[in-house]
Amino acid sequence: MAEEEKKKRKKRRTATKAAASIGPMVKAAIGGTIKAKEEGKKIAYTFIVCLYDEILRAMDIVPVWTENYAGVCGAKRDAERFLERAESLGFSRSLCTYALCGLGFDQWREELGEMPPEAPWGGQARPDMMLSSGQILCDPRNKWYQAAQQFMPDVPIHNVDLPYPLYEDDIHFTDIQDYYIKHIIEELRGLVTFLEKQTGKKMDYDRLSGLVDLGEKTWNLIHETYELRRAVPTPMGTGDAMNTMVPMTFMLGTQEAYDFYVGLNKELKEKIARKEGVIENEKYRLLWGGGLPSWFALADFNYFNSKGAVFPAETTYRMVQPIYHMYMPETNDPIERLAWRWFGYWVYWYDKARKRPGSHPDVEWLIQYIEDYQIDGIVMHEAFSCRTWHLGLIWQLNQLAKIYKPIPVLVLGKDGRENKASRELPSLVLESDIIDITSYSEVDTRNRIDAFIETLESVKKGKTI
Amino acid sequence: MEYYAGVDIGSTMTKVVIMNKGIISSIIGPTGPEQRRLANKVMEKALNKADLAFESINYIVATGYGRINVPFADKQVTEITCHAKGVADFFPEAKTVIDIGGQDSKGIKIDNGRPIDFVMNDKCAAGSGRYLEITADALGIKIEDMGELALQSTNPALISNICTIFAEQEVVSKLAEGVPLRDLVAGVLESLANRVSRMVKRLNVEEAVVITGGVAKNAGLVKALSDKLGYHVSVPPEPLLTGAVGAALLGKDIVRKAIENGESPERKERSLKEIEIL
Known part of the structure; x- marks a missing residue:
């Protein structure tokens, strides 16, 4: 990237010191993986939300989160050269651009025998193994590493199948949970066996138990900390949450992650006590209702702020639910606990959805946050290359409009009398990508934001201006 | 007599209307780099057509994709709001x-x-x-x-x-x-x-x-x-003008509301000069 361009871009403002500390933390973590490789430690390519965090930590295997590195390239506006390289290798631009960026990077590193020139934050360390996942969250989770293996044929892949039951309103998940739990436990034991073979050492289950304890404690702390954002004015927005998700998704099972949220919790409480919000005059409270962000355009959150809008909540990267609200049977086996945590997370909203005809767990999640966080409008992002998120967003908004109308209004009936009615929340669907900057237009995006703000104002005041 | 102007600079066409009770003048022309730079010229044409001086316009609202290139407007509003307002006037x-x-x-x-x-x-x-x-x-x-x-x-x-x-x-x-x-x-x-x-x-x-x-x-x-x-x-009778009409009507609402509240409407220092686009 041209030096001038780098200088021209201002640093994004964050509301919390904790969020501001994340950049250096990620940089250090990526640098740490390169150093670990040099020291001969085992490196594993991994995906987030795949349940193997504590298992890897317990076996001293250093995870390299390949989605994270692609996101870093995107945020630094330096993904294009890796995307172009992947495209020139024959991969379609319409595939997941995280995967494309990673494949372009890996091929380049393998071709050179060293990191590509000026690789963001030193580059992505070469793995000793790749841990893919057959979970239904997204297809690159098993296809990406299969494609990467053509550049690294010596690096083994181990696939972990991590299913969860799809929601059906006429089947209760408890009817089928035993089958799922048994299968997930078998998969995790298979992973441990693979890792033991790769490292030549046995799993220390007492150590794993301790890390699972720490992971669960961290989940609960994150939930409690994020719930503090219900305050008016809200002390932290989604722009910051796109930073503070880092310890949750990339560092679970470490003391550093737990300590980070202790610090964030304290900072938010202090801000609430001082009535210090993200902005001085909070006018509109928005929910980031789905879709990964454009990592190169996080400053758009600041643009929302400049118009009086804040995001007290988001469903994206809220990858925890309180453990104490889940069914967790008594067991001393950390593998079993992980399986139940996984299952409990995915079925968390199922019971609520069954109680509201026409609802769905994802819609129920939106409704809960709309109420808890006093939401005025919803913003989503359709990232063209992320099929997982893309598919359901508009459907969710449509269902929400059908089954939930939270804003009371008075309407003039045909008989000339005023009647009570209700109206759906205004919504804005942004369109771009996670890291492909060629899909983004700042002018058009901000024009949409301006129009959305006027719509919110119109709905709130019941008049046009 | 009160006059309100709406300037809608779209990606293809530029539209200006001047209204009091109804439309008294309107201009529709292609948008090009020149028109964006010379939004003042389009406004001048509309004023000449209405036989009005620039100072007699009570309020000017700019809209459309090029709205930020109208420095003499008192307010910029997106085309979403202006079209809603303009359409409601006809329907x-x-x-x-x-x-x-x-x-x-x-x-x-x-x-x-x-x-x-x-x-x-x-x-x-x-x-x-x-x-x-x-x-x-x-x-x-x-x-x-x-x-x-x-x-x-x-x-x-x-x-x-x-x-x-x-x-x-x-x-x-x-x-x-x-x-x-x-x-x-x-x-x-x-x-x-x-x-x-x-x-x-x-x-x-x-x-x-x-x-x-x-x-x-x-x-x-x-x-x-x-x-x-x-x-x-x-x-609508003139579908190209709906946004500009909505913009002018919004200007009228802003002035009326300010008067109701005993205030002066917030206006910008304005003059009909070319703008500099680097």
């Missing part, structure tokens, strides 16, 4: 507005002239007036003749490409294959109506439905859109 019962501009298209849900939700396509020319310009050019016909030609068709051609450039190639190939011109044009309008209706349906369309923008003058497209949506689609 108070309107609930859904479809605006097909030169390079984008929008759907707006409105309630008493207020926007309550909207969708926008600014990513692809295939949902905009540009699509018609390009295909009309490829077929060697005038864009204003497309509507009438399409209405003569009983067997619209299927245009399968969703990209403007590929669709252009497709219509040329079909023309060479001997597909009648009227069927090709009807197929082009159907494909545009398909794209726009798919987007607008996200809003749960309600009657009355109104279409604005230059494309609204195309009777064939209005019919195709009406068929796709299953609702009658109304067209």
Whole structure:
């Protein structure tokens, strides 16, 4: 990237010191993986939300989160050269651009025998193994590493199948949970066996138990900390949450992650006590209702702020639910606990959805946050290359409009009398990508934001201006 | 007498209206780099037509994609709000507005002239007036003749490409294959109506439905859109001016509200000078 361009871009403002500390933390973590490789430690390519965090930590295997590195390239506006390289290798631009960026990077590193020139934050360390996942969250989770293996044929892949039951309103998940739990436990034991073979050492289950304890404690702390954002004015927005998700998704099972949220919790409480919000005059409270962000355009959150809008909540990267609200049977086996945590997370909203005809767990999640966080409008992002998120967003908004109308209004009936009615929340669907900057237009995006703000104002005041 | 001006600088056309109780002057002209730089000239033309001095305009609202390039406007408002307001002036019962501009298209849900939700396509020319310009050019016909030609068709051609450039190639190939011109044009309008209706349906369309923008003058497209949506689609008397009219009316509301509150409306220091675009 041209030096001038780098200088021209201002640093994004964050509301919390904790969020501001994340950049250096990620940089250090990526640098740490390169150093670990040099020291001969085992490196594993991994995906987030795949349940193997504590298992890897317990076996001293250093995870390299390949989605994270692609996101870093995107945020630094330096993904294009890796995307172009992947495209020139024959991969379609319409595939997941995280995967494309990673494949372009890996091929380049393998071709050179060293990191590509000026690789963001030193580059992505070469793995000793790749841990893919057959979970239904997204297809690159098993296809990406299969494609990467053509550049690294010596690096083994181990696939972990991590299913969860799809929601059906006429089947209760408890009817089928035993089958799922048994299968997930078998998969995790298979992973441990693979890792033991790769490292030549046995799993220390007492150590794993301790890390699972720490992971669960961290989940609960994150939930409690994020719930503090219900305050008016809200002390932290989604722009910051796109930073503070880092310890949750990339560092679970470490003391550093737990300590980070202790610090964030304290900072938010202090801000609430001082009535210090993200902005001085909070006018509109928005929910980031789905879709990964454009990592190169996080400053758009600041643009929302400049118009009086804040995001007290988001469903994206809220990858925890309180453990104490889940069914967790008594067991001393950390593998079993992980399986139940996984299952409990995915079925968390199922019971609520069954109680509201026409609802769905994802819609129920939106409704809960709309109420808890006093939401005025919803913003989503359709990232063209992320099929997982893309598919359901508009459907969710449509269902929400059908089954939930939270804003009371008075309407003039045909008989000339005023009647009570209700109206759906205004919504804005942004369109771009996670890291492909060629899909983004700042002018058009901000024009949409301006129009959305006027719509919110119109709905709130019941008049046009 | 009070006068209000609305300046709508779209991606293709620039529109200015001056209103008191109704429209007393309007100008429609193509937008180009010059027009953006010389928004003052367009305003001057409208003032001359109305025989008014610049100082006699009580309030000016700019809208459209080029609204930030109107330094003499007192306020900038997006086209979503202005179209909602402008449409309600012609059709108070309107609930859904479809605006097909030169390079984008929008759907707006409105309630008493207020926007309550909207969708926008600014990513692809295939949902905009540009699509018609390009295909009309490829077929060697005038864009204003497309509507009438399409209405003569009983067997619209299927245009399968969703990209403007590929669709252009497709219509040329079909023309060479001997597909009648009227069927090709009807197929082009159907494909545009398909794209726009798919987007607008996200809003749960309600009657009355109104279409604005230059494309609204195309009777064939209005019919195709009406068929796709299953609702009658109304067209304002001058669909290109709706945004500018809405802008002027918003200016009027702002001034009235300020007077009601015993305040002076917030206005900018303004002069009709060229703006500098680096």
